[in-house]
Amino acid sequence: MENAILFAPETICLIMGLVLFFCTVLNWSYATTRGIAIAAGIAMIAACLWTLPLEGEPFFPGIYAVDFFSQLIKTALAIGFLFVVIASANPLTVDRNGWLEVPLFFIFSTLGMMMMVSATELLTLYVAMELAAYPVYIVVALHRNADIGGESAAKYMVQGMAASAISLYGMSFLFGTFGSTYFSAISIPQATAQPIFYLGLLLTLAGFFFKLGAFPFNFWAPDTYETAPHPVITFIATVSKIAAIGILCRLLSLAMPGGWESGHAQTALMWASVIAMSLGNLAALAQKDLKRLLGYSTIAHAGYVLLALQTFAEWGLTAALFYAIGYFAMSFACFLVICEIGRSEDRITINAVSGLYKRAPFLSFTLLIGLFGLIGLPPTVGFVGKWFLFSAALQRGQFYLVLIAAINAAVALYYYLLIIRQLYWVEPSTQNTIKPTPLIAITAMATIILVIAMGTLPGPFWDMAARAARALIS
Amino acid sequence: MPLLSSILLTPAITLIILLLMPQKAVRGIRLICAFSGLLTCLLSLQLWMGYDPTTGGIQFEEIIPWVAAIGISYHLGVDGFGVILVMLNAIVYFTGVLTMWDLEDRVKEYFAFMVLLVIGVFGVFMSLDLFFFFFFYEIAVVPMYPLILIWGSGNRAYAGMKLMLFLLAGSALLFPGLLAIYHHAGLNTFDLIALSAHTFDPQFQIFVYPFLYIGFGVLAGLFPFHGWSPTGHVAAPSAVSMLHAGVLMKLGAFGILTVGIRLLPEGAAYWAPTFVVLAVIGIIYGAFVAMRQTDFKFVIGFSSVSHMGIVLLGLNLAILGPVVIDALNGAVFQMFAHGIMTALFFSTAGYIYDKSHSKTIGDFGGLGKQMPRAVSIFIVAGLCGAGLPGLASFWAELLVFLAALKTYPIAGVIVILGLVLTAVYILRVFNLAFFGAPNPKWENLKAQDMSGLHLIPRAILIAVLVIFGFVPRLMLDLINSTTVAFLGNF
Numbered sequence: 001m002e003n004a005i006l007f008a009p010e011t012i013c014l015i016m017g018l019v020l021f022f023c024t025v026l027n028w029s030y031a032t033t034r035g036i037a038i039a040a041g042i043a044m045i046a047a048c049l050w051t052l053p054l055e056g057e058p059f060f061p062g063i064y065a066v067d068f069f070s071q072l073i074k075t076a077l078a079i080g081f082l083f084v085v086i087a088s089a090n091p092l093t094v095d096r097n098g099w100l101e102v103p104l105f106f107i108f109s110t111l112g113m114m115m116m117v118s119a120t121e122l123l124t125l126y127v128a129m130e131l132a133a134y135p136v137y138i139v140v141a142l143h144r145n146a147d148i149g150g151e152s153a154a155k156y157m158v159q160g161m162a163a164s165a166i167s168l169y170g171m172s173f174l175f176g177t178f179g180s181t182y183f184s185a186i187s188i189p190q191a192t193a194q195p196i197f198y199l200g201l202l203l204t205l206a207g208f209f210f211k212l213g214a215f216p217f218n219f220w221a222p223d224t225y226e227t228a229p230h231p232v233i234t235f236i237a238t239v240s241k242i243a244a245i246g247i248l249c250r251l252l253s254l255a256m257p258g259g260w261e262s263g264h265a266q267t268a269l270m271w272a273s274v275i276a277m278s279l280g281n282l283a284a285l286a287q288k289d290l291k292r293l294l295g296y297s298t299i300a301h302a303g304y305v306l307l308a309l310q311t312f313a314e315w316g317l318t319a320a321l322f323y324a325i326g327y328f329a330m331s332f333a334c335f336l337v338i339c340e341i342g343r344s345e346d347r348i349t350i351n352a353v354s355g356l357y358k359r360a361p362f363l364s365f366t367l368l369i370g371l372f373g374l375i376g377l378p379p380t381v382g383f384v385g386k387w388f389l390f391s392a393a394l395q396r397g398q399f400y401l402v403l404i405a406a407i408n409a410a411v412a413l414y415y416y417l418l419i420i421r422q423l424y425w426v427e428p429s430t431q432n433t434i435k436p437t438p439l440i441a442i443t444a445m446a447t448i449i450l451v452i453a454m455g456t457l458p459g460p461f462w463d464m465a466a467r468a469a470r471a472l473i474s
Numbered sequence: 475m476p477l478l479s480s481i482l483l484t485p486a487i488t489l490i491i492l493l494l495m496p497q498k499a500v501r502g503i504r505l506i507c508a509f510s511g512l513l514t515c516l517l518s519l520q521l522w523m524g525y526d527p528t529t530g531g532i533q534f535e536e537i538i539p540w541v542a543a544i545g546i547s548y549h550l551g552v553d554g555f556g557v558i559l560v561m562l563n564a565i566v567y568f569t570g571v572l573t574m575w576d577l578e579d580r581v582k583e584y585f586a587f588m589v590l591l592v593i594g595v596f597g598v599f600m601s602l603d604l605f606f607f608f609f610f611y612e613i614a615v616v617p618m619y620p621l622i623l624i625w626g627s628g629n630r631a632y633a634g635m636k637l638m639l640f641l642l643a644g645s646a647l648l649f650p651g652l653l654a655i656y657h658h659a660g661l662n663t664f665d666l667i668a669l670s671a672h673t674f675d676p677q678f679q680i681f682v683y684p685f686l687y688i689g690f691g692v693l694a695g696l697f698p699f700h701g702w703s704p705t706g707h708v709a710a711p712s713a714v715s716m717l718h719a720g721v722l723m724k725l726g727a728f729g730i731l732t733v734g735i736r737l738l739p740e741g742a743a744y745w746a747p748t749f750v751v752l753a754v755i756g757i758i759y760g761a762f763v764a765m766r767q768t769d770f771k772f773v774i775g776f777s778s779v780s781h782m783g784i785v786l787l788g789l790n791l792a793i794l795g796p797v798v799i800d801a802l803n804g805a806v807f808q809m810f811a812h813g814i815m816t817a818l819f820f821s822t823a824g825y826i827y828d829k830s831h832s833k834t835i836g837d838f839g840g841l842g843k844q845m846p847r848a849v850s851i852f853i854v855a856g857l858c859g860a861g862l863p864g865l866a867s868f869w870a871e872l873l874v875f876l877a878a879l880k881t882y883p884i885a886g887v888i889v890i891l892g893l894v895l896t897a898v899y900i901l902r903v904f905n906l907a908f909f910g911a912p913n914p915k916w917e918n919l920k921a922q923d924m925s926g927l928h929l930i931p932r933a934i935l936i937a938v939l940v941i942f943g944f945v946p947r948l949m950l951d952l953i954n955s956t957t958v959a960f961l962g963n964f
Contacts, residue, residue, distance in 0.1 A: 378612045394653040406646035413642050425623050459541045
């Protein structure tokens with residue numbers, strides 16, 4: 001019974017997934033299906049909150065762990081799932097025949113991510129990772145315009161599979177070194193000093209770098225962001241980032257005993273971080289497509305997160321987890337607005353948001369807050385999050401690294417401000433007003449509150465992230 | 475409720491009320507803002523009266539742990555400098571609201587952004603925690619972009635972007651600098667007072683100080699990083715220029731003083747000669763460039779660069795020892811005096827622009843006969859800028875120049891020469907625009923001279939300039955009590 005309780009979020013996710021599957025079989029209306037998915041999201045959140053303080057290893061000791069870390073991430077994933085389903089009110093960019101599949105594949109992908117963050121064994125991790133990835137490969141392809149859908153899906157899927165193959169290769173190294181696939185066997189301090197351990201670890205990270213859009217697995221991001229249907233990219237840009245950062249924390253915590261001192265993996269991660277943030281920000285400067293621009297910006301943000309992770313310290317993990325939740329909120333604020341204003345547009349250029357202030361004041365305010373967050377301005381979580389991330393690197397004395405990151409943040413200001421200028425200053429090209437439904441308005445409000453609350457009262461959130469980080473290390 | 479939090483919360487509550495008010499209630503919005511401005515003025519006056527200069531040091535402290543695990547706390551407190559600058563901000567806030575009374579376009583948003591800026595500025599002047607200091611510092615910068623972009627004039631998209639990029643590039647230097655201080659001290663606290671008790675390794679101080687000085691200096695109009703300031707001031711609407719040149723630039727100087735010099739005195743002393751040179755160049759350069767401008771606001775903008783150079787000069791001289799205690803007194807006095815003076819300048823120049831839609835000096839000629847009141851007020855501000863005795867700037871500049879003559883006689887002579895240049899460019903404006911034959915094109919302005927409500931904010935500003943011009947002791951006693959304690963630390 002105790003095991004069942006510990007496993008409750010995943011169970012609910014699975015059962016509701018099956019219910020959604022019947023919706024597609026019975027060809028129910030999209031509104032009903034979405035309503036069920038929303039109910040599923042709420043049930044998942046409740047289950048996650050219920051299991052938040054619990055710890056244990058349900059069913060398979062050593063393979064699957066429930067602790068504060070996993071449950072915190074699962075809570076965030078459940079909230080993310082709910083929000084994305086709400087945002088997909090009118091998935092006009094999705095092929096009409098595929099509408100019902102969208103919530104279905106989202107929930108199975110979420111299930112995969114939930115299992116991923118609880119996995120404490122390599123093969124479980126790998127299977128969960130694939131479960132999280134495949135449904136998304138499919139929905140990316142469900143664009144109403146087959147040419148566009150084909151392009152984005154091909155890029156996303158081919159690169160995703162290559163990355164996951166590299167991950168598998170890395171796992172074989174870890175297995176070869178330790179003779180076990182259990183994390184408990186891998187994180188033995190003495191054995192982690194070997195260079196082959198770090199090689200294996202870095203290769204294993206590949207699959208999750210892909211999800212995060214971190215260098216050198218970032219190349220799909222701009223194209224897929226630009227061409228994937230809006231609700232789908234919202235899912236990729238928000239929910240899967242939380243899982244990616246979470247699992248990176250889990251894997252890097254394995255190397256914490258000697259990761260910094262040996263320097264093997266640290267140097268590689270540091271360069272990945274510097275290249276990701278510089279590349280993302282510089283490339284974003286030249287973009288005209290809003291989603292593509294956010295695709296490059298996500299690469300830059302992956303760089304900021306790696307900046308904290310490459311410190312191999314508790315502070316770094318805490319900062320990264322804090323930022324994962326904060327980034328989810330900021331990014332969702334942007335994509336929610338994109339889903340609303342781009343209901344029937346395949347592509348959204350920066351000009352498409354011109355004068356949105358007049359057409360939809362509240363949505364444009366939501367986007368403004370999201371952008372302020374991504375820039376890193378107070379009182380949003382973007383500022384506090386960067387303060388923590390940069391602080392993690394300075395704890396290791398990496399002054400110049402932080403300087404590079406901070407200069408990057410200043411460069412990024414330019415392209416974000418261009419969007420803000422379109423929003424508030426340029427005259428709208430059409431007079432069509434956009435009125436969000438009450439549910440979407442409430443969700444937008446909740447996102448804004450989360451962004452501001454984490455930015456002004458970071459204490460409780462930091463403590464939660466710190467508790468999760470400690471759960472990983474112990 | 476504690477006094478400092480009340481001052482900080484007054485605009486914060488105003489902001490919330492503003493956001494909840496309907497767009498159309500323009501009159502109500504103005505009244506609420508004016509009331510909130512007046513309230514902060516009164517509270518600041520209470521702060522001024524309540525501060526005990528005989529004890530000196532930090533008073534009115536409040537501490538609430540914020541993120542206890544890593545030592546962030548909501549720690550407010552003011553020393554003599556803080557009291558003065560809080561007062562400055564309150565005055566400029568109140569008079570700024572009155573100056574923008576006639577605004578019709580997107581009134582609600584305008585005042586919301588302006589109040590946000592005011593919150594940031596108050597926060598910086600009161601914060602004794604590095605995190606909150608930087609937090610409020612950035613909050614004060616954020617609203618500048620929409621304010622300039624939406625309500626500005628001229629080349630505003632360019633000016634707003636330039637301003638933001640400069641200021642955030644400055645913040646990029648502050649980020650590693652401030653965090654390095656925290657981690658290097660290893661005290662697990664961002665508390666300024668706790669950190670100031672720690673003696674940092676001299677090598678570290680010499681390394682980090684320039685990051686703080688230049689990072690904050692960008693906002694203070696430090697030469698050669700001042701480029702954003704004249705263009706930004708010109709494009710911004712009047713009250714934003716007032717707040718910006720009057721108060722926001724002081725944040726930079728205040729940051730250098732209260733974070734840079736307080737925490738890293740040895741680093742500051744090491745770099746002081748270099749930065750004295752930059753400050754002197756800034757003073758002279760600003761004055762020379764101001765002389766060639768054809769646009770009212772550009773003249774004032776470059777004069778700000780020049781006058782803020784005096785503040786920076788004073789700060790750098792002060793580091794060189796208690797012998798030049800006058801330098802710090804003068805620098806802080808100048809922050810206040812320049813703030814009020816520039817506010818008056820921009821408030822009046824903005825008025826003339828709003829009525830005539832021209833900022834070109836050569837366009838006018840004999841405007842003194844057409845708008846005698848507005849022009850007289852502008853002349854008072856100008857004379858204050860030129861350092862006329864009887865107005866507040868005189869004392870401030872005198873103190874800094876005397877200190878400069880004592881420590882670096884050559885620099886002292888050069889900056890006094892700068893004062894002559896100031897007189898030249900200000901008299902040039904008077905001569906070209908205000909005196910001489912009236913331009914018939916502006917006859918219609920006769921009916922639109924300042925009257926009634928328009929005169930109130932300007933009268934307040936002039937009164938402040940005159941009071942402190944004739945009774946500088948009111949200010950100097952307060953500053954001096956803190957200066958002695960401040961310099962005694964190193």
